[in-house]
Amino acid sequence: MADIVTEAMAEIRRIAREELEFEGAVEPAHDLLRDLHLDSLGLTVLAVGLENRFRVMLSEEDAQGVRTVDDLARLVAARVAAAKPDVGAHP
Amino acid sequence: MPSTPRHDPAPSPSLSAVGRALPAHYASQEQLIAALRDLWATKHFNLERLEDLHRNVQVGGRHLALPLEEYPALATFQQRNDAWIRVATELSETVARQALERAGLTPKDVDHVFFVTVTGIATPSVDARLVNRMGFRDDVKRTPIFGLGCVAGAAGLARASDYLRAFPKQTALLIATELCSLTLQREDLSIPNIIASGLFGDGAACVVLRGAEAQATGPRVVGSRSVFYPDTERVMGWDVVDTGFKVVLSAKVPQLVKEHIRGNVDGFLAEHGLTRKDVRHWVAHTGGPKVLEGFESALELEPGALERSWKSLKQVGNLSSASVLFVLAETLEEAGAQPGDWGVVMAMGPGFCAEMVLVRW
Numbered sequence: 428m429a430d431i432v433t434e435a436m437a438e439i440r441r442i443a444r445e446e447l448e449f450e451g452a453v454e455p456a457h458d459l460l461r462d463l464h465l466d467s468l469g470l471t472v473l474a475v476g477l478e479n480r481f482r483v484m485l486s487e488e489d490a491q492g493v494r495t496v497d498d499l500a501r502l503v504a505a506r507v508a509a510a511k512p513d514v515g516a517h518p
Numbered sequence: 519m520p521s522t523p524r525h526d527p528a529p530s531p532s533l534s535a536v537g538r539a540l541p542a543h544y545a546s547q548e549q550l551i552a553a554l555r556d557l558w559a560t561k562h563f564n565l566e567r568l569e570d571l572h573r574n575v576q577v578g579g580r581h582l583a584l585p586l587e588e589y590p591a592l593a594t595f596q597q598r599n600d601a602w603i604r605v606a607t608e609l610s611e612t613v614a615r616q617a618l619e620r621a622g623l624t625p626k627d628v629d630h631v632f633f634v635t636v637t638g639i640a641t642p643s644v645d646a647r648l649v650n651r652m653g654f655r656d657d658v659k660r661t662p663i664f665g666l667g668c669v670a671g672a673a674g675l676a677r678a679s680d681y682l683r684a685f686p687k688q689t690a691l692l693i694a695t696e697l698c699s700l701t702l703q704r705e706d707l708s709i710p711n712i713i714a715s716g717l718f719g720d721g722a723a724c725v726v727l728r729g730a731e732a733q734a735t736g737p738r739v740v741g742s743r744s745v746f747y748p749d750t751e752r753v754m755g756w757d758v759v760d761t762g763f764k765v766v767l768s769a770k771v772p773q774l775v776k777e778h779i780r781g782n783v784d785g786f787l788a789e790h791g792l793t794r795k796d797v798r799h800w801v802a803h804t805g806g807p808k809v810l811e812g813f814e815s816a817l818e819l820e821p822g823a824l825e826r827s828w829k830s831l832k833q834v835g836n837l838s839s840a841s842v843l844f845v846l847a848e849t850l851e852e853a854g855a856q857p858g859d860w861g862v863v864m865a866m867g868p869g870f871c872a873e874m875v876l877v878r879w
Binding site (some may be wrong): 484 | 561564571692710713767
């Protein structure tokens with residue numbers, strides 16, 4: 428799980444730099460709207476990029492609790508964990 | 519604020535007639551989504567999200583320069599632009615002939631042709647090709663304008679009117695021809711390009727403008743105002759790449775409308791001793807649902823004030839520079855306007871910038 432959070436952070440940084448032309452640093456505590464200045468299009472670009480990289484779907488409902496970069500990375504990790512086959516999870 | 523108008527309203531040119539045309543090939547939004555879905559799937563995982571983006575622009579379908587099945591074969595800039603020159607010339611001739619006929623004029627009566635586009639390039643420009651095809655006089659003046667984008671419909675009206683104030687006996691054509699479908703970069707699967715492929719359509723319009731001393735009917739262009747928003751170059755435009763024009767589109771467009779258009783319009787109207795309450799006809803560029811909502815809320819418009827723009831957006835999509843002229847045509851053709859009515863034609867485009875044109879019936 429922690430590995431996926433780290434990977435998601437790296438992907439968020441890549442998308443911010445390469446696709447959103449954001450030039451500043453991207454830190455876990457940064458607010459997506461206030462600090463990264465993302466608008467509706469920017470948020471969509473970010474969500475689509477993460478969906479493509481991690482093969483998960485992020486819904487409108489998911490977005491309700493997401494405020495910071497860290498929130499988003501953790502959401503992606505949770506969706507990845509939920510999507511994995513449940514092999515060995517039960518006795 | 520100046521106490522007297524910056525523009526002398528006396529030699530105001532008139533808008534005599536508007537012609538408009540759409541290419542014959544129509545595809546509904548669902549047909550377009552179906553055609554693009556396989557392409558999106560080569561990169562994107564959540565296709566439902568992309569379909570929603572296409573549906574959210576509230577466009578029912580688009581008229582296309584070519585049959586839908588011919589687009590996948592357009593791989594190079596040359597192929598796209600060759601198709602653009604062919605169809606743009608045909609469509610421009612159609613609208614120019616239609617507008618002249620409605621004004622009761624012939625090509626020989628035209629002194630100046632303004633041609634605006636942002637979707638293809640040609641030298642000699644399309645207006646030159648029309649001189650040969652339509653038989654304009656050999657002393658006809660031509661001003662091809664490339665690059666103003668969506669604002670060019672309103673800006674073209676303003677520049678043609680500026681010209682006619684200097685030559686009040688003359689007649690000018692403004693032709694706006696946009697084949698947005700031929701700019702689609704199939705290999706660009708970015709979200710802005712996917713949104714653009716859902717929003718923009720193809721079409722052309724032509725306005726006949728006549729100087730104040732020409733015998734003409736139609737509303738008068740009383741004044742115009744350009745507004746440039748500094749340091750907004752990446753809000754909208756093209757990145758020119760090896761395969762053609764790759765769209766630059768930011769969600770800041772509706773935000774800029776909301777932040778600025780009210781002050782811009784109020785300042786412009788005040789120069790002419792008017793307020794928003796004096797304006798009976800709003801002719802707004804059909805930028806997209808959020809742009810139209812931005813106009814409505816920022817200008818506190820009455821419900822239905824932009825009905826013609828909404829209808830045009832839903833029927834044919836955003837036709838870039840031609841869009842506002844389609845809405846203008848609808849406004850002129852409806853019998854609702856009374857002598858003395860004021861109207862404002864407004865559009866925004868790459869720069870980022872806006873153009874407002876004050877019209878009086």
